[in-house]
Amino acid sequence: MPPAKKRARTYDSTKIRAAVLTQFGQVHAAVSGLAPGQLALPTSLGDWTVRELAVHLALAVEAVSRTIEQSTTSGPPPTPLVTLQAWPFATAAFAGDVDQDVKALAASTPPDELFERTAQRISALLPDAPDDLLLATRLGTMRLGDFLVTRTIELIVHTDDLNRAVAGLGIPYDRQALAACTRMLADALAVKAPGASTEVRIPPYAVVQCVAGPRHTRGTPPNVVETDPLTWVRLASGRTTWREAIDGALVSASGERADLGDLLPLMG
Numbered sequence: 001m002p003p004a005k006k007r008a009r010t011y012d013s014t015k016i017r018a019a020v021l022t023q024f025g026q027v028h029a030a031v032s033g034l035a036p037g038q039l040a041l042p043t044s045l046g047d048w049t050v051r052e053l054a055v056h057l058a059l060a061v062e063a064v065s066r067t068i069e070q071s072t073t074s075g076p077p078p079t080p081l082v083t084l085q086a087w088p089f090a091t092a093a094f095a096g097d098v099d100q101d102v103k104a105l106a107a108s109t110p111p112d113e114l115f116e117r118t119a120q121r122i123s124a125l126l127p128d129a130p131d132d133l134l135l136a137t138r139l140g141t142m143r144l145g146d147f148l149v150t151r152t153i154e155l156i157v158h159t160d161d162l163n164r165a166v167a168g169l170g171i172p173y174d175r176q177a178l179a180a181c182t183r184m185l186a187d188a189l190a191v192k193a194p195g196a197s198t199e200v201r202i203p204p205y206a207v208v209q210c211v212a213g214p215r216h217t218r219g220t221p222p223n224v225v226e227t228d229p230l231t232w233v234r235l236a237s238g239r240t241t242w243r244e245a246i247d248g249a250l251v252s253a254s255g256e257r258a259d260l261g262d263l264l265p266l267m268g
Contacts, residue, residue: 008085009187011180013131016148019176021122023155024061027054027162028115030171039111043165044239048102050165053158054111056102058118060154064147065121067135077136084146088153088188088236090139092268097138149180153267156181157237160230173230179205182229185236188266198223198257202232211257223255238265 031054039051048056071077082090105114131145142150156178159171186206197213199221200206211223227235231250234240242261245251253259 008083009183011145011149013145013148015176016145016152016180017126019174019180020061020064020148020151020155021126023152023159023174023177024057024119024122026171026174027057027155027159028119030162030169031057031115032112034111034166038166041165043161045161046099049106050162051111052102052106053161053165055106055109055114056098057155057158057162058111058114059102059105060158061122061151062114062118063137064144064151065118065125067137067147068125068129068133068144071133071135072129076134077141079134079141081134082137082140082142082146084149084184085187085191087139087142087146087150088185088267089192094138095268149184152177152180153184153237156233157239160233160239178229178233182206182232185233185266188236189260189263192266193263198225198255198260200260201226202229205229206232213257221255223257225251225253225258225260227251235260235264236266238267 034050034054039049039054041050042048043050043053045053129144131143131148133144135142135144135147137147156173159173163169163171182202182205186200186202186208189200190208190210193210193212195212196209196215198209198211200208200210201224203226214222227245227250231240231245235242235245235251240250242251242259242264246253
């Protein structure tokens with residue numbers, strides 16, 4: 001008998017909504033205090049400066065308001081739906097379009113003005129929008145509840161990018177946002193490398209089994225990978241390589257199927 005298909009992870013809507021608003025608010029406060037010289041600093045994202053990175057983060061959240069507004073005025077977009085499991089692997093195809101939009105807006109709008117407008121709009125539109133509202137996102141049709149979970153990845157990954165670009169910035173990571181981001185990216189690994197020979201542990205938020213091979217049933221798994229949430233986010237998003245994480249003792253890996261180097265990053 002084939003193994004039972006794993007059920008997709010579910011997320012608490014109230015916690016996800018609060019996490020998105022909290023993390024966005026923390027970024028908003030930090031960006032509003034940046035001096036022109038800090039906004040001009042380089043980032044690890046190609047030729048983007050901190051200004052463009054900040055604009056991208058605001059746009060990632062503004063997309064929630066824009067798509068809610070479109071759906072409520074024009075009706076739901078056509079299906080099929082883009083699932084949470086598919087989302088991480090679909091983002092790379094739109095990187096060029098994102099880059100153009102960000103640079104155009106960054107050249108014309110101060111980041112703090114954009115953040116203020118975005119904060120006002122999402123605060124007005126999100127409370128009355130149901131989770132099953134269908135949205136026409138850049139990647140395709142998504143449920144609002146699912147789209148909000150993807151915003152935790154955008155917010156956590158790029159909060160980390162900002163913190164590494166601006167010395168001493170120190171934007172905190174909302175616990176619920178970091179948890180959702182970690183879990184979603186852990187599940188993406190299990191989708192990319194289905195199996196049960198390797199256990200990946202990211203305490204305190206996620207444990208997944210992946211990689212084809214002999215199935216573990218009891219006792220200590222023969223192949224174990226363990227790391228902290230922020231290192232996992234950096235590995236999954238390509239900010240850190242597997243070798244850098246191993247050499248820096250940021251990841252422990254034991255067993256012949258515990259090398260995840262060829263599977264990472266998960267997002268382009």
